[in-house]
Amino acid sequence: MTTSYNAAGPARPGRKLGPIANTVSSSHRAWLEPTRERYLASGRTLSDLSLNVLAKSKLSELLRGIGHYPRWEVIHRLAGELEIPGWPLYRLWKQAAMDAGKSREWVDRSTEGTITTTVATDRSDRPPLEHGALCQMVMDGYLAYAGVFLAEGSHKTAVDDTFAILWLCFDEALASPDIRRYAWNILRATVKAKANYRDERPVLAEAAFSTVALHDAGPEEQPTRLAESLELFTAISKLPDAQLDVMVLRHLCGLQPKQVSDLLGIPLAAVRSDERHANRFLDDTIELPPRSGGLTHDDH
Template sequence: MTTPTDPLEPPDRPRPGRKLGPITDNASSTHRAWLVPMRDTYLASGLTLNALSDRIRFAKSKLSELLRGVGLYPRWEVVFLIAAELGMPNWPLYRLWRQAAFEAQRSGEWVERCTDHTTLTAADTAPPMNHRAFRELTESDYLLYAQVFLDDEERDTAVSDTYDILWLSWNDALTSTDTRRYAWTALRDTVMARTPHRDGRPELGPAAFDTLALRSLTDPADDMDQVPELVQLFTVISHLTGRQFDVMVLRRLCGFTPEAVSALVGASLATVRSDERHATRFVRDVLDTPPSTEGTAP
């Protein structure tokens, strides 16, 4: 008769280490654009900080700081080594890292010096074929959405960053419940991070001069009459949250059909129509409410 024993742990199984802390609140949106996918890839890899530190020969404490966005902005050589160890495509990572470096007040000389001893892999300069196909299908619509909030240069940068972020996490996008919804979330987060906010809400007022509603008017006098009403409408819309906000922007400002909105954001047509009904009711209720006269003279 044999005595049962506890199963032995496989010798190559990494032992759990200290849990990686959250990203610091001081990290900018452009810094987070590449740091979040890198952290996600690291956490999914099953590696500990000790193991990753040993592989890239970089101090564990400094590695922890880098993955939390703490301290000085990291040099590309180290980011490159981590990406290579984690199997991340380095071309989109480099573009996002470089952009964030400039926003962190790093000079062009510093950026160039950081890349002297690294080589971007040629195979990484082109995204997967299905990623390219997805971009061809969605880019023009993404640009229309971003245009509502940003000027031309910021709009183009936000959309380009979105596709780089998606490239870095493309496997996650493909295995998610809905790739379109996953991608839309990435776009929305990227655009909103660059959008001016007031009282915690995105500003839509500047878009009053570049919407389908205003461009459809032919009489310049009518244009001026409509501006205050449009600005008021946009202010009310900015109070909406989540998908209702997006649906109203896409439907009322970008001119999309319900079917097109459904395909773009990855929500069912019934859900889009329901969101629009609730959002429209909210907007009408607010606009139909007379302004408060409290505190005014009789």
Template structure:
């Protein structure tokens, strides 16, 4: 399963014990708001003692919070930290609330949180969302049902809002955003032996939509299911390219722009992936004879 990579400490060395990593077992949505919070704290140069003097929580408990250990934190604590770290509270709240419900917190407990009026994301992020949201939804739909798809895409834009300055400073915003989408989708995708399991894609491929008779559609469905099983073995970028190119027919230039990778890389990924899939689905007699 693809998981977000913990960013290195971007700040100068600070006094006191180094903040430990996020604990194993922290849920994907919990991690989604925790990682930007940690990153911003590490970049700020503040110490846990500094934060402890400004928020209603002892520094040892702040350390636990930033590692995802202990009890799931109340919103008031997260809001206090967001003010000190100058993070937008609205996307942080949305992710915090969803993670709280997934952590089996009651609706009454969650709804006690005090929330200010919703904020608007930066103008350039709103423009970016308008350009990418439909394609992001198509990608997520391959792996998730409708409800999970919508949550994954919404979470992605909340994560980007929290990390927008980081995205702007990255080599390519499109690549940064795609990595966020992929990590979010894969965290919600069922995996078998470490490989993502395809969902509704079998019913929504370009090839399937072009067929009209029942026998044709049944044959294509069987072929698609075989293809999906083989595709799950592909490396991450090859899988993404094949999903966008072969399942939805997006041209190479569009895939390049969406993933934030060079056009040559898209063509290379498609070529290598097609070669692999042909060998798995339609092996040559020599290959079949060598199979144990």
């Protein structure tokens, strides 16, 4: 995951914390990046935190993603020192642990004596009201977008992870020019990290089975329609991110331009501009009969 949270903290004595290791997985990075940013913004030092969390050298490794995957009991202590919400951090930590090949037994052992506290904290320290309102507003659109790239079940996990990351860095989200845009960038990065790729572009082929064009086609037409849809989706996957987002939401998810504008947190004019440029690219790239492509130039 490559979302930047841009939390500029005060100067602190000692050696500067090194960057996150290139070997860190996207799911590990999902909780490590906001945790690092909270540390950098806190004004605390590694020496200070080492008194109650972990030896200074080991803590430095933890914040860089170096060495063994950390046990929850250590992350729990660090979260307490940095006042990081426990429940979203635990969710992301557990997901990354499973992705790293840790067994459920290992997860249970590393949370022994702390998970009850984490759950209790979650019940008494709910996310900000604005967080809940935003999540409710964008839920359907996020699920539809993620469902174009990810299998059933995985798309829900990606959206839940997005909301957890958003909770961890909600102060930064509120300070951003548009919280909807901030949240969307997290969703896009989370979905892209979980998607399958071909030639470094996300694969959209699964969406071919739910298009309006296929549903409207008779049995004898469906093989031809499917081939045309796959060609179309391959071309869409080559678009720049902004145009790809708009085309997926408009023509694979069925949203109107104003709905796309609200979901992405960008002006309506930008949505229409991205759609126009994308359609020109598709017109130059593929030749499909108007009835089969499923794309229209409707800007209502």
